[in-house]
Every structure is written in structure tokens, then in C-alpha cells.
Amino acid sequence: MAIDVERWTDYLIEATDERRAVAPITDTEPGLSLDDAYAIQDAVLARRLASGRRVVGAKLGLTSVAKQVQMGVASPVFGWLTDDMVLAADGCVTLDEVIHPRVEPEIVFHLGDELAGPGVTHHDVLDAADWVTCGLEVIDSRYEDFRFTLPDVVADDTSASRFVLGTNRISPDATPLDLLGVLLEVGSDLRETAAGAACLGHPAAAVAALANWVGERGRVLEAGWVVLSGGLTAAVPLTAEAPVRATFAHLGTVAARGV
Ligand code: OOG
Ligand code: MG
Numbered sequence: 001m002a003i004d005v006e007r008w009t010d011y012l013i014e015a016t017d018e019r020r021a022v023a024p025i026t027d028t029e030p031g032l033s034l035d036d037a038y039a040i041q042d043a044v045l046a047r048r049l050a051s052g053r054r055v056v057g058a059k060l061g062l063t064s065v066a067k068q069v070q071m072g073v074a075s076p077v078f079g080w081l082t083d084d085m086v087l088a089a090d091g092c093v094t095l096d097e098v099i100h101p102r103v104e105p106e107i108v109f110h111l112g113d114e115l116a117g118p119g120v121t122h123h124d125v126l127d128a129a130d131w132v133t134c135g136l137e138v139i140d141s142r143y144e145d146f147r148f149t150l151p152d153v154v155a156d157d158t159s160a161s162r163f164v165l166g167t168n169r170i171s172p173d174a175t176p177l178d179l180l181g182v183l184l185e186v187g188s189d190l191r192e193t194a195a196g197a198a199c200l201g202h203p204a205a206a207v208a209a210l211a212n213w214v215g216e217r218g219r220v221l222e223a224g225w226v227v228l229s230g231g232l233t234a235a236v237p238l239t240a241e242a243p244v245r246a247t248f249a250h251l252g253t254v255a256a257r258g259v
Pocket of ligand 1: 059060061062063064067071104137139140141146153158159160229230231232
């Protein structure tokens with residue numbers, strides 16, 4: 001039987017607006033397909049755009065083994081970023097506005113030219129991007145305990161909630177992005193380490209895959225957008241107790257804190 005896209009769109013939007021974690025859709029709809037899930041994702045986005053939001057970019061998720069193991073989902077996914085998700089450079093997140101935020105370090109591309117799949121390569125991404133920086137994505141699954149299957153997380157815009165960008169911008173070919181090391185600290189505790197290659201071998205390869213996936217769905221990655229290439233390490237909880245800080249070779253530092 002066809003799933004009720006409107007019902008599940010209301011369900012996720014209410015959970016977000018009321019800051020309330022809900023059961024995964026597949027608890028009720030075990031047959032939810034990936035196509036159904038992207039239909040819900042599209043409908044949630046359309047609803048947000050109709051209420052005045054604007055798309056500012058796109059994101060990949062579950063592109064690193066560290067994230068796939070943490071979440072128990074072994075396939076990359078994508079979602080959309082809107083203007084209300086952009087944090088100021090101080091990375092302050094109002095904890096009353098979110099459910100159970102977690103933070104993960106990512107390499108971020110800013111597109112100077114559009115990328116239209118299919119056929120987009122890693123080199124096309126390096127050519128199209130006008131700068132690269134570091135970022136912290138604040139994910140906030142609308143599902144209880146971040147428990148979800150692949151279709152659930154797709155329907156939920158891959159847990160997108162907020163993000164903050166670093167202030168150091170480098171040219172995409174200034175340094176090999178796969179070799180960029182990152183340290184993730186909570187307060188003064190070093191929690192995670194990784195390199196850019198954790199993201200599908202090279203962050204630009206991940207963005208190329210994204211351009212090709214959205215291309216199959218008749219969409220392009222637009223000039224002026226930012227693209228989050230995916231968490232390089234497992235995500236850590238964001239609280240008011242201590243800031244979360246990522247320090248990248250060449251890209252500098254970016255931090256977030258709960259207030
Ligand atoms: C899904 C989103 C994953 C990433 O970078 O891997 C993601 C989740 O972990 O809740 O954004
Ligand atoms: Mg992410």
C-alpha cells in the first residue's frame with residue numbers, strides 16, 4: 001500500500017517544531033522504501049520553503065566508517081541545508097530549540113559554479129568549488145535515541161539541524177584534502193581524530209557522488225551553495241558543559257557550544 005507522505009511530513013515537522021523525539025517511521029511502516037523516504041524528505045523541504053526558508057546548500061551523511069558504525073547504517077545519504085540552520089561564527093546553539101544535538105567535524109565546500117550530474121568527477125568538484133573550509137555540523141535526529149534505519153534518516157533530512165563554518169578559507173587545490181588531519185575535542189578532552197580520506201576516500205569524491213545522485217533526481221548543486229561532505233569522526237553530544245572544538249590542518253579551528 002502507498003504510504004501517506006503528508007502524514008509523515010506532518011509527523012516530522014511537528015517533532016522538529018515541538019522539540020520532541022518521536023519513534024522511527026519504520027516502527028509503523030516497516031515497508032518504507034528509499035523512494036518513499038526521499039518523497040517525505042522532499043515534502044518536508046517544500047513545506048519549509050513555503051514557510052519562508054531558503055536552501056543554502058546540501059549535505060552528505062554517513063560517508064565515513066566512523067559514522068556508519070556509530071549509527072548502524074552503512075550507506076551514504078544526502079539532505080538539504082536551509083538558511084535557518086546557519087549558526088553565527090561563535091557556534092552557539094540555543095539548547096531549548098533542539099532535541100538532543102550532537103556535533104561532528106566536516107570539510108565544507110563552497111561552490112562557485114553549479115555541479116550538474118551525472119558524470120561529475122572529483123576533479124570537477126575541485127574546479128567548481130571556489131573555497132573550502134572546516135565546519136561542525138550539529139545533527140539533531142527527530143527520532144528517539146538517534147535510532148533509525150536508512151529510510152527513516154533520509155525522510156528526516158539526514159538529521160540536519162544547524163552548522164557552523166570556520167573562518168579560514170583555502171583554495172580547493174591548495175593542499176590534498178584527503179590528508180587533512182582533524183582533532184575533535186570536548187573541553188580539553190581529545191575525543192576523536194581522523195583525516196579527510198575518512199570521507200569516501202576523498203571529500204571531493206563524496207561531493208561528486210552527491211552531484212550525481214541529485215542529478216538522477218533532476219536536481220543540481222547550485223553556485224553559491226555550501227556542501228557539507230560528511231562527518232569524519234563519530235559525533236559527540238553538544239551540551240552547555242563544555243565547547244566542542246575541531247582543529248584541522250590548514251583549515252584552522254571551529255567550535256560549537258550549547259547555551
Ligand atoms: C545522520 C546524519 C549523518 C554525517 O555527516 O554522517 C551525517 C545521523 O548521524 O544522525 O550528517
Ligand atoms: Mg554530517
